[in-house]
Amino acid sequence: MEGEKNTNGLNQEPKIIIIGAGIAGIAAGNKLAKQGFTNFKILEASDRIGGRIWSIITDEDGNKAEMGANWIHGIERNPIYQIADENHLLQLRHKDKSFRRKEMFISERGEVVSERLVKAVDFDYGMLLAACEEFFCNNVPTPEDNDSVGAYLDREMEEKLEKFSNGDRHVREMIFAQRKLLECCISGCDDLSEVSLSEFGSYESLPGIHYTIPPGFDTILDILRKEIPEENIEFSAPVRCVNWDLGPDSEYPVCVEMESGEKHYANHVIVTVSLGVLKAACDRMFNPHLPTEKQHAIDCLGFGTVDKVFIEFEHPLVEEDVFRISILWDNEQPHDTDLPHSWYRKIYSFEVIHERILVGWLSGKEALYMESLTEEQIAEDCVKVLKKVLKKDIPAPLRIIR
Numbered sequence: 001m002e003g004e005k006n007t008n009g010l011n012q013e014p015k016i017i018i019i020g021a022g023i024a025g026i027a028a029g030n031k032l033a034k035q036g037f038t039n040f041k042i043l044e045a046s047d048r049i050g051g052r053i054w055s056i057i058t059d060e061d062g063n064k065a066e067m068g069a070n071w072i073h074g075i076e077r078n079p080i081y082q083i084a085d086e087n088h089l090l091q092l093r094h095k096d097k098s099f100r101r102k103e104m105f106i107s108e109r110g111e112v113v114s115e116r117l118v119k120a121v122d123f124d125y126g127m128l129l130a131a132c133e134e135f136f137c138n139n140v141p142t143p144e145d146n147d148s149v150g151a152y153l154d155r156e157m158e159e160k161l162e163k164f165s166n167g168d169r170h171v172r173e174m175i176f177a178q179r180k181l182l183e184c185c186i187s188g189c190d191d192l193s194e195v196s197l198s199e200f201g202s203y204e205s206l207p208g209i210h211y212t213i214p215p216g217f218d219t220i221l222d223i224l225r226k227e228i229p230e231e232n233i234e235f236s237a238p239v240r241c242v243n244w245d246l247g248p249d250s251e252y253p254v255c256v257e258m259e260s261g262e263k264h265y266a267n268h269v270i271v272t273v274s275l276g277v278l279k280a281a282c283d284r285m286f287n288p289h290l291p292t293e294k295q296h297a298i299d300c301l302g303f304g305t306v307d308k309v310f311i312e313f314e315h316p317l318v319e320e321d322v323f324r325i326s327i328l329w330d331n332e333q334p335h336d337t338d339l340p341h342s343w344y345r346k347i348y349s350f351e352v353i354h355e356r357i358l359v360g361w362l363s364g365k366e367a368l369y370m371e372s373l374t375e376e377q378i379a380e381d382c383v384k385v386l387k388k389v390l391k392k393d394i395p396a397p398l399r400i401i402r
């Protein structure tokens with residue numbers, strides 16, 4: 001775009017609008033500013049930057065909880081890792097207590113399961129998950145038509161469990177089921193039967209370990225934002241429509257219309273809203289409509305619901321060395337299948353962050369149902385679970401954050 005001519009023939013810097021101040025919008029603004037562009041504006045619907053990156057301070061020591069992104073997934077070719085590393089944000093990692101804490105595996109009846117047994121099942125499970133990737137990677141047909149990861153894992157695991165009986169088999173089944181709930185959160189699905197076995201290996205993981213950012217994921221945003229003048233970001237500015245082909249008679253080819261009715265004219269527009277927003281509003285958001293292949297991609301791509309629920313207590317609930325309570329739900333026990341009485345059975349673990357705060361993860365329809373509940377109801381249900389699992393009285397939490 002450097003030296004680009006405006007349509008009025010003058011050699012002016014182009015006007016650029018960026019829609020959304022999530023990390024994509026902020027990174028775009030950072031790049032433009034670094035290249036010397038000044039005539040750009042980021043329009044953000046909410047009152048903060050970050051979108052699905054949202055670190056909130058939880059206590060007077062400044063400890064943070066990540067409401068959104070939490071991990072840097074891999075090192076090689078990962079720009080987030082590069083920024084975090086260059087800015088020494090990962091140095092604190094060695095002081096992070098979670099590196100020397102233990103994971104407890106407890107059945108819903110409160111029975112602690114040995115780490116040795118968990119490791120044995122995990123080994124088989126890990127091998128099977130790796131085998132799921134092979135179908136795509138080696139272009140091998142799946143054993144059955146339209147095979148799913150869930151169906152394949154169940155069939156293969158059944159073979160491995162055949163040699164065990166009674167309680168021994170049962171506890172292995174519970175560990176296996178817990179691992180599947182975890183994978184639902186990783187794959188972003190309600191159930192692994194929704195995940196195509198033939199495509200599972202198409203997800204490319206970046207090589208390297210998965211870091212967290214102890215000072216908060218939002219520090220990455222702060223670093224990128226430094227290059228962007230404050231007045232270039234407009235908050236509480238929801239965009240309604242992008243007219244992106246105004247024709248040769250117009251001074252600018254793009255007119256971005258706000259919900260407020262205000263109009264911004266520009267030479268270029270960079271749209272960074274999420275797939276969910278595009279699916280919901282694509283028809284009315286672009287005039288003319290997007291080219292067919294873009295529309296097709298928006299229609300065909302899918303996404304699921306993965307939620308975290310943070311529960312803050314007045315005092316720590318578990319010993320200092322415990323960093324996670326993994327719950328082994330007993331699917332052979334009779335239980336209500338109604339969502340009001342079963343949604344919490346999708347929570348596969350409660351992780352300890354900053355001593356007094358636990359975070360539970362869940363996905364799918366149970367996560368959606370949780371979103372409809374009051375905080376009091378969520379607190380009541382989670383306390384019920386923790387009471388059963390930890391076999392002790394659990395005080396009412398101070399607050400629920402979600």
Ligand SMILES: Cc1cc2nc3c(=O)[nH]c(=O)nc-3n(C[C@H](O)[C@H](O)[C@H](O)COP(=O)(O)OP(=O)(O)OC[C@H]3O[C@@H](n4cnc5c(N)ncnc54)[C@H](O)[C@@H]3O)c2cc1C
Pocket residue numbers: 019020021022023024025043044045046049050051052053067068069070071072073237238239240272273274277306307308
């Ligand atoms: C719970 C959770 C956990 C996650 N964990 C990880 C993780 O551990 N590691 C990882 O790498 N990724 C993780 N992710 C994914 C990661 O957070 C996202 O991929 C990333 O933040 C997306 O950034 P984005 O800028 O593309 O979109 P968004 O963050 O969605 O930003 C889009 C912005 O556009 C704004 N907007 C929408 N509509 C309009 C409009 N009409 N007008 C103006 N503005 C608008 C929104 O308010 C938002 O600020 C997680 C996501 C979630 C939800």
